[in-house]
Amino acid sequence: MSLPRWQSNSTASPGGWGQGWDRFVAVWASLNLIWVAFDITYLPLRTFWLQRNLYPIPSVPLVVPLTVIPDLTPLVDPIKGIEPHRETQAYIEQFRRLDAALLALPAGQRPQAAQVALLNRQVQLTVQMVDSNPFQASGATGTLEKIKNRLRQRADLDSARQASGLLLSPDWIQARGWNSERRFWNDQILPLVATNYWRSIDENGRPTDHFWRIDLLLFQSVFGLDILLRLIRMRRRLPGLSWGDALLRRWSDLPLLLPFWRWLRLMPVLERLQTSGLVNFEPLRAVVSRGVVALLAVELFEVLSLQILDGTQGLIRSRRWPQRLRALRSHQSVASRDERALVELVRIWAPLLLSRVAPRLAPELQGLLGYSLRQSLDRTVVPPPLRQLQPLLQVESGISRQLAGGMVESLLELARSTGNRLGRRDDVQLDLLQRFIDRFWDELAAALESGSALERSQELLCALIDGAKGTYLSQINRAGIEALIQELDQLITAPGQQTAPGQQAAPSQSKPLNRPEPPATPAP
Incomplete structure (x- = not known):
């Protein structure tokens, strides 16, 4: 019984600098895959990278701050062409001025005329934000709905416009105090407003994205050099192989050079990690392939078995048996x-x-x-x-x-x-x-x-095959493929069948017991 693939000798990478280069490229490709995954998910997860807060249960106001993660938005936003939205940015700046003016207001005192003007201006900006929906450009209309729902819940009203006018009215501020109200705005409203952004458009009419420049300079240049070295190494091993054939044999490396569908780089990255010896994915591959086999093995075997049995029945039912037997004669079946x-x-x-x-x-x-x-x-x-x-x-x-x-x-x-x-x-x-x-x-x-032997023989043989269709195939369905897989596991992992990785099993020198040697017989 052969060992599982992940326990047998793996193909060794070229020694010396070649093995070091392969491992470096494998690590570099892994970093590139992480960078590609970050780029693909950056826009949907930009709110998380901006606030670095985790909400385990969306319907419950439970926040897990992750302040250990650095703020990456100032570095990544320029790459994606992201800029602060003018309307929401003006809303935040206006609130900062209002907050600075009301911080000096004693508790229970009514705001003064200048402060009332700032409150009215803030109400106007809130109503304008609700009507114009500046979040639509960034595809975050749901954020505006969250803001409106929180305003309605805070004021216990059905209209977000009326709720903003009530929450920013002088009477409400005098009754509740600004310290408690500013906590509501700073914790529940302004962080949502700050997530809005505006993304520029390039000359081709598409959103600005400079990711390809970093990918080309830092990663794809290394991948191109690695592919060239692999082609040279392959042609040295197979001198008769042309450059075109060698390039076709390395077709799996093509996603590393494509500027689109970058998630396809997962396949060549896994291949490099496996061949360099850094990671062994063979057990995982075996588990995945076993799942596929468990789904398809019974159906595939039934189809093949039915095709073979139906073909056999077609040959048996043929009326040309006597002609085919006569065709076996020497003057018809051979040429000389x-x-x-x-x-x-x-x-x-x-x-x-x-x-x-x-x-x-x-x-x-x-x-x-x-x-x-x-x-x-x-x-x-x-x-x-x-x-x-x-x-x-x-x-x-x-x-x-x-x-x-x-x-x-x-x-x-x-x-x-x-x-x-x-x-x-x-x-x-x-x-x-x-x-x-x-x-x-x-x-x-x-x-x-x-005589009637031909027809009777055909009927009996076809009946036997029909019985095999009805019993044997149904037994396969009842037994299930899981039992076969368990039996395969027992055969592979049977005691005395395994060999240490990196070693080959020595050929057996023992002979069966109680088995006499046959006497030597002279050749005739």
């Missing part, structure tokens, strides 16, 4: 006398069976024939009253052994001489043997044509 394969096969096997195999069966044949003769003598020659005499039985046994030995020796001598004669090449003998075989096919075909 030298190609009489069946005759040559008989000429080779007949001496082998008669002169070498049959003599070794002499003890068994003598025992079988002696027992048969003794039974015949005991029933026909010796009367029943004399069967109890021991000397007479011994004489009978000796006569049986002598007769059996003489008969077997005569038959074996005849078989040996016949085999020796058949072993010699004789054209007349070959012609006679060929006539016998041709006559056999003719007589068999005639027997099938004249």
Whole structure:
């Protein structure tokens, strides 16, 4: 039983600087894959990277701050062409001025005229934001809905516009105090407003994205050099291979150079990690392939089995059996006398069976024939009253052994001489043997044509195959593929079948016990 692939010897990478280069490229490709995944998910997760807060349950105001993660938005936003939205940015700046003006207001005191003007301005900006929906450009309309819902819940009103006017009214500020109100705005409203952004458009009418420049300079240049080195290494190993054929053999590296569909780089990255020896993905591949086999094995085997059985039934139901048997004759099935394969096969096997195999069966044949003769003598020659005499039985046994030995020796001598004669090449003998075989096919075909044996045989064979369809295939369904997989696991992991990784199993030198060596027989 062979070992699992991940336990056998893996293909070694080129030694020296080649192995170091392969490992460096594997690590560099892994970093590029992480960078590609970050780029693909940056826009959907920009709110997380900006606030660095995790909300485990969306419907519950439970926040897990992740301040250990640095703020990457100032570095990545310019790459993506992201700028602060003017309307929402003006809203935040206006609130900062309002907050600075109301911080000096004592608790329970009504805001002054200047402060009331700032409150009214903030209400106007809130109503304008609700009406114009500046979040639509960034595809974050749901954020505006969150803002409106929180304003309605805070003021216990059905309209977000009326709720903003009530929350920013002088009477509300005087009754509740600004310290508690500013906490609501700073914690629940302004962080949502700050997530809005505006993305510029390039000359092609698409959103600005400079990711390809970093990808080209830092990663794809290294990948191109690595692919070139692999092609050179392949052509040194196979001098007759052209550059085009070598490039086609490395087709799996193409996603590393594509500026689109960058998620396809997962395949060449995994391949480099596997071949460099840094990571072994073979157990994972085995588990995945096992799942696929568990889903498709039974259906695939049923289809193949039905095709084979239906094809066999079609051959059995054919009415051309006699014609096909006659076509086996020498003058129809071969092109010349030298190609009489069946005759040559008989000429080779007949001496082998008669002169070498049959003599070794002499003890068994003598025992079988002696027992048969003794039974015949005991029933026909010796009367029943004399069967109890021991000397007479011994004489009978000796006569049986002598007769059996003489008969077997005569038959074996005849078989040996016949085999020796058949072993010699004789054209007349070959012609006679060929006539016998041709006559056999003719007589068999005639027997099938004249009687009802052909139709009855076809019916019986087709019935057997129909029974196999109904029982064997249904047993496969009932047994299930999981039992087969478990049996395969037991065979692979059986004690004494495993070999340490990196070592090959030594060939067995032991011989089966209690098995005598056959005696040497001279060649005929």
